[in-house]
Amino acid sequence: MNKKKKLLSLILSMVMILSLFTVPVQATTKKVTNQTKSITMVVNQKKAIKAPVKMTYKSSNPKIATVSSKGVITAKSKGSVVVTGKYKSVKWTYKIKVIAKKAPLGTYVWICDTGKKYHLSKDCSKMNNPYRVTISEAKARGYDACKKCYR
Numbered sequence: 001m002n003k004k005k006k007l008l009s010l011i012l013s014m015v016m017i018l019s020l021f022t023v024p025v026q027a028t029t030k031k032v033t034n035q036t037k038s039i040t041m042v043v044n045q046k047k048a049i050k051a052p053v054k055m056t057y058k059s060s061n062p063k064i065a066t067v068s069s070k071g072v073i074t075a076k077s078k079g080s081v082v083v084t085g086k087y088k089s090v091k092w093t094y095k096i097k098v099i100a101k102k103a104p105l106g107t108y109v110w111i112c113d114t115g116k117k118y119h120l121s122k123d124c125s126k127m128n129n130p131y132r133v134t135i136s137e138a139k140a141r142g143y144d145a146c147k148k149c150y151r
Contacts, residue, residue: 036093041065041075043100045131047113048072055085055092065096108132111143120149 032053041047049057049071057067064079073083075098085092109118112127118138122130124146133141 032087032090034091036095038095038097040097040099041073042131042133043075043077043098045075046072046129048129049083049085049092049094051085051087051092053087055087057083057085059083064098107134107136109135109138109143111138111141116143117146118143119146124149 032051039047049055049067051071055071057069057071059065059067059073060082061079062076064075064077064081065083066074066076067083068074071085073094073096075096078098078100081096081098083094083096085094109120109132110122110124110127110130111118111133112130114128115125117125118133118135119125119127119130122132125148
């Protein structure tokens with residue numbers, strides 16, 4: 001019984017001694033640098049800014065394009081606007097040109113920024129933030145017809 005007490009006391013002593021030593025842990029930080037991008041959007045299109053950190057956003061003209069606190073840009077009307085995102089001393093600048101394409105009825109298709117197909121319906125293929133463009137504009141951007149929509 002005495003040996004068990006000595007062993008337990010030795011183990012507890014070791015734990016106490018080891019707890020006095022701290023191991024430095026280095027926090028990982030995401031490197032964020034200044035950037036400028038130019039984007040063309042169509043009226044009513046939405047586009048999300050994918051920032052690695054939480055930024056504060058501002059539109060130079062909310063009548064042309066707005067930006068939410070989460071970085072979602074919404075094109076409102078034709079024109080040019082600058083959207084900025086700020087984090088500490090870092091500044092992201094988006095120069096946005098909003099266009100309004102008009103075409104005869106029935107020539108619109110649905111596309112999204114993450115795919116390469118154009119669709120007859122915005123509900124096809126679970127598109128993220130789909131927006132309407134003319135079929136000629138979709139083809140000019142390199143989109144092909146969806147096999148489900150155009151059988």
